Amino acid sequence: MxxxxxxxxxxxxxxxxxxxxxxxxxxxxxxxxxxxxxxxxxxxTGRNHGLLHSGARYAVNDPESAAECIRENMILRKVAAHCIDPSDGLFVSLPEDDLDYQKTLVQACRNAGIRAEIIDPDLARRLEPSVNPDIIGAVRVPDCSVDPxxxxxxxxxxxxxxxxxxxxxxxxxxxxxxxxxxxxxxxxxxxxxxxxxxxxxxxxxxxxxxxxxxxxxxxxxxxMFPAKGSLLIFAHRVNNMVINRCRKPSNADILVPGDTVCIVGTTSSRIPLEECRNVAVTPDEVTLLITEGMKLAPRLASTRILRAYAGVRPLxxxxxxxxxxxxxxxxxxxxxxxxxxxxxxxxxxxxxxxxxxxxxxxxxxxxxxxxGIDKACETAIHPLPGSEEGSYEEVAKKIWENPTTAQKVAASRLGSRVSRIRTGDRRDDALICECEQVTMGEINLAIERLEASTLTDLRRRTRVGMGTCQGEYCACRAAGLLAKAHGCIEKERADIDSFLQERWKGNFPIGWGDTLREAEYTQWVYKHVLGI
Amino acid sequence: MQYQEYTQSENNFEECTKCSICTVFCPVLQVNPLFPGPKQAGPDGERLRLKDPGFFDATLKYCLNCKRCEVACPSGVNVADIIQSARLHYDQTPPKLRDRILACTDLMGKMARPFAPLINGVASKELPRTLIETALKVDHRRIFPKYGSRSFEAWLRRRQKEQAAFPLQVAYFHGCYVNYNYPQLGKDLVKVLNALGVGVQLLDKEKCCGIAMIVNGMRKEAVKNATHNVSIIRKALEKEGVKVITTSSTCTLTLREEYPALLDVDNADVHDSILIASRYIFECLEKGATLKFRPDYHKRIAYHEPCHMERMGWGIFSERLLRMIPGVEYMPLDSNCCGIAGTYGFKKENYDNSQAIGAALFDQIRAVNPDIVACDCETCKWQIEMSTGYSVLNPISILAEALDTN
CATH class of the missing domain: 3.50.50.60 (FAD/NAD(P)-binding domain)
Structure with a gap:
């Protein structure tokens, strides 16, 4: 010792x-x-909707959780501002839904301290143009999306x-x-x-x-009683507000806009503990998610699906x-x-x-x-690193006179910590991930300061490989930087392999159309051009 | 398991597989590193702008809307449309006075016509051009198209009766250039079509197609013109057997493709009836009509296919017509952008890039040393004439010149 x-x-x-x-x-x-x-x-943590609940979802069945959610929601908006998109959410009723549930929901929300206002369906359609035009009722709640x-x-x-x-x-x-x-x-x-x-x-x-x-x-x-939940990621933001179905919580009734994508889910099925490490999305779940998702936003029916994934709730x-x-x-x-x-x-x-x-x-x-330590909790008062200073625009303006798109996007990801990115040099400013506009400077920061040692680690910290190309170009570029940082090329070869396998795992359940075309193209690039 | 029946996105931005072929074909990227390139400015940028309009990048103004990216794209992504749409929707800076002046080709033409000799004289002098550059940031090296003193509309209106006598009729969308600057092209068209037994009518007060407004951020004005033009075209088409003919490749592309794609003006019912003259004439000849050419006509002609002609895939029609003339020695030029892109090349900040983009084309023309360069676009004509000294004619004018009318 x-x-x-x-x-x-x-x-x-x-x-x-x-x-x-x-x-x-x-x-x-x-x-x-x-x-x-x-x-x-x-x-x-990383396998959910990325929804910062207002609590409305739980208000009817679990008022205690609902009250917790709204309190934490309001705290995190302040202390984790750069991780949160305060988009607000809608609870929409479709013709087949019972409008009485709307009343129950709104009452329960009010009891839990959640601002929930019934709005005209017309206003809802204007606020969120992607919402199903057939809605007969809408409630606006302070849902947000969060990057976990x-x-x-x-x-x-x-x-x-x-x-x-x-x-x-x-x-x-x-x-x-x-x-x-x-x-x-x-x-x-x-x-x-x-x-x-x-x-x-x-x-x-x-x-x-x-x-x-x-x-x-x-x-x-x-x-533990693990429950699997499956979700679909669509390749771009169809909606800018969270869309919930106004009914008793059920399958695929939440559509969350998250960064450059939107996510519909979830399903729910109990699984044995042994299966937790390797959960897969089944064809039936994909069908369910598409059909139910379409009811929230009909455009999903013709929007490219990027990935399917599943997480396990630690019940x-x-x-x-x-x-x-x-x-x-x-x-x-x-x-x-x-x-x-x-x-x-x-x-x-x-x-x-x-x-x-x-x-x-x-x-x-x-x-x-x-x-035996007597010290009060301060996590609700002190902002997280990155959330200390205003919006990404303000942050970016402080550093750059005319910020480029990549610089603005980096500021929206890192908040005030963006100032730590090395910039100004053509190499540092070079883009590694073009879909999500991640520069070499940002990748190197994640390697040096955020403990990223593999491509998948980098993805979680920078969004590299999360765009529509799913690592087509960025994976080998980022691998080069990791190899340089670790001084080891052989390990990076294996890393690329496992990264692409992991990307393919998410593409596989929805492997048709453009996603399949793209995956095929990626395979040509890596197998036939790069020989990996 | 249920699959999606089809997937589709606005201008197909999501169908992009990131292959980057567009980046290779973009003429701007090769001369201007400030431009993010078609892929980044187009499909990549669109996903970010959907998240936050604040991610709009002002450097999108360097796109010259040549649409070579769209021709190159194997996935059917309308890359340039995505970029121009983004400029129209997200650019918060109001268009500059200079851009407004350059974009209002119609209004400028109307105002300039009565003073044509004076304006032509002034615009050709060095000092006034330098003053214009200082005041408006229009490059002093740029040579302006001259204005005609009589409009084409007035010329044709006086011949309405004789035109109406022909068994077949077309309506002619002449565009601003023919009307105010170069009525001769319109007259040449009338001559060729008359020889085919086709009479030419005017549309009911056409307005500028609006492309210059679109690329200079004047969406409202462009929509107004588009709505008007589609309605008068619709009216003309109601008369049996009439097609709408153009002589400018860019006007054609704007009327057919840009209205619905960029301005949300529905033209589905008239779209297929709008044709560039060379295609229409080619179709007449296919159906059995004949043209007689002068035996003494001998010219070495190099054909430059304008980018927008290439986007429509219609350069083949002009080529076939030119090669049909017995005395023509036809020389195709490589597929290159001339760099002017309408008002783009007039702007001081774009002049050098504009000339650099066109350099390959200019070099080839000099090497080929033709008698005439043929081209379906008026702004390509200005650019090539100014940059090489070779004279440029629309294929229709060449047809008219070679025609044996005796």
Whole structure:
């Protein structure tokens, strides 16, 4: 044991819950370490709609979650401004929907403190021209879209700025226990092959759906009940407001505009825990998503689909009920010392993307109580790095006299942190990803400052490869930069291969028309031109 | 499993597979690194602009709307339309006075005609041109087209009766250039068509096709002209057997393709009846009509296919007509943009790029050393004449010149 591997708290899981918890702990002065098996936001964090709920969706069935959502929504608009597109949302009723539900919804929203106004369908059609013209009713609510990758990266970065340490691509192979007390974790770094032990009086399990596995390493049981949700990404923004179906939550009834695309989803089906690591979208789900999506915005019927993907909701049985009868979508924070008699282990799970900050606060409060630290949470007051200064236009104007499109787009992605991008030189300003306008400077920043070590890591931090070409040109360009940074070409060859395989995985379920044509073209480029 | 029956997007921007062939064919990109290129300015940029109109890039003004990207695109993406649409919808800066003056070819023609000799005289002098450059940023090296003192409309109106006597009739969309600057081309058309037994009518007060307004950000004015023109064309077509004929490739492309694509003016019912004269004449000859040519006509003619002619795929008609003239030694020129693109090349900031784009064409013309350059576009004509000294004639004028009317 030495000072280098001794921490106050070790957080396992680099999703938004883990990153948020590390930030909170670090801001309260704790020495923190975050360990993630693969990369940030690889689980449920990065595999959802990217919807920052107003809470309206939950208002009728789960007023408590709804109230949580609207409070967090309002906080995150301020502290995570550069990750959020305050687009507002509509709940629309189609002729086959019961208009009485609209009344129920609006009443429930008001009870939960959510601004929900019934608007004329005509006004709704004007506000959001892509909406189904047949709507008979519309309610406007403060839904937003949020970039979960950016949000996660900003939390991790802030934790680092507060002295936190991060180990990505690192497995926890064992929990180190002395008697009934957790002392630390044994880890294996996938990139370097190194095995290291880290010690801390508290270990926080923020592994989402994989939390059951981690808990079992410590000899305690956390009952997860994973539910798969599938979504479709369309190749451009059809809508600029979130469109929800005004009925009891059901399949494919939310269409969210997210950055340059829009996303319809989700489906919901329970799956066994063993299947969580490799979920695939089925043809039936694609059919369901297209047919239901078309009812929200008819244009989806003729809009190119970019990808299909699925995520796993980390639903958890509340409290001590291991049977799963009492499944909660709410936040679950388990103190295993009280619950199971295992000291030094805390599990934070359940909840949702919108309430990640609150989950982190609850977990950190518990950690601080255990460590005897009396310091208030400040994550709701201090903006995340990037969100300190106004709109992207203001940010860009401060740096460049006449910002180019690429510079404006970079400012919209990074907020005030855009000033850290090296620029001015023709090489730094050269575009790596043309679809999403990512420059070499931005890629290098992500490699140097945001812990990106693979192409997929880069994609999550910069949107490289997320555009319509799906890595056709940018993958090999970005790979060149990674190879240079790591001084290793062979590893990058394998990296390109796995990146393109992962892109193809998302193309495959919707592999027809232009998406297939494009994938075929990409294959020519890589196989026949580049010989990879 | 249900598939989408078809996918389609505005100007097909989403059908782009990012192959970048358009980038290779863009003449601007080769001389001006400030231009982001057709792919980035077009389909790539469109996705960003849909997210936030603030991502509009002012450098899109460097696109000269030659549409060579659209010809090159294997995926049917209307790249130039995407760019010009974006300029019309997202550009917040109002058009400059200079651009307004350059764009209002109709109004300028009307005002200039009565003072034609004076204006022609002034515009050909160095000092006034320098003053114009200082005041309006119109390049002083640019030579202006001369104005005629009598309009083509007035000329044809006086011959309405004799034209009405022909068994077949067409309506002629002459455009601003023929009307105000070069009525001779209109007269040449009348001569050729009359020889085919076709009489020429005027449309009911045509207005400028509006292309110069479109590319100079004057959407409202362009829509007004388009709506008017489509309605008078529709009226003319109601008369049995009439087609609408043009002699300018750019007017033709604007009337047929730009109205619906850029201005949302529906022309579906009249679209197929608007033809450039060379295509119409070719079709008449295919159907059995004949033209008799002078035995003493001998010319070496190099044909430059204007970009917009190439976009329509119609250069073949002009080529076939020229080769039909017995005394013509026909020499095709390589597919190149001349660089002027209407009002584009008049602007001081574009002059050098405009000339650089055209350089390959100019060099080839000099090397070929023809008697005449043939070309279906008036602004190409100005550019080639100014830059090479060779005289340029519309294929219709060459037909008229070679025609044996005895």
């Amino acid at each position: 030495n000072a280098n591997n001794q921490f106050d708290v070790i957080i396992i899981g680099g999703g938004i819950t883990g990153a948020g918890t590390q930030r909170d702990c670090a801001m309260r002065g704790l020495r923190t370490l975050l360990i993630e098996r693969s990369d940030i936001a690889t689980g449920a 990758f950016r949000l996660c990266a900003a939390n991790m970065l802030d934790a680092k700025l507060h002295g936190g340490q991060v180990r990505l691509h690192t497995d926890v192979t064992a929990i180190i226990k002395e008697g009934n007390t957790v002392k630390g974790v044994r880890t294996h770094n996938r990139n370097t092959g190194e095995d290291t032990d880290f010690y801390a009086p508290i270990v926080v399990n923020a592994c989402g759906v994989w939390g059951q596995e981690l808990a079992s390493m410590a000899g305690v049981r956390v009952g 958890v049985s509340a409290d001590d009920d291991p049977s799963g009868r009492n499944i909660s979508r709410g936040i679950v924070c388990l103190d295993h010392e009280v619950r199971d008699g295992v000291k030094g282990l805390v599990t934070i799970t359940g909840g949702k993307l919108t309430s990640y900050r609150l989950m982190a606060e609850i977990a950190t409060d518990l950690v601080c109580r255990k460590l």
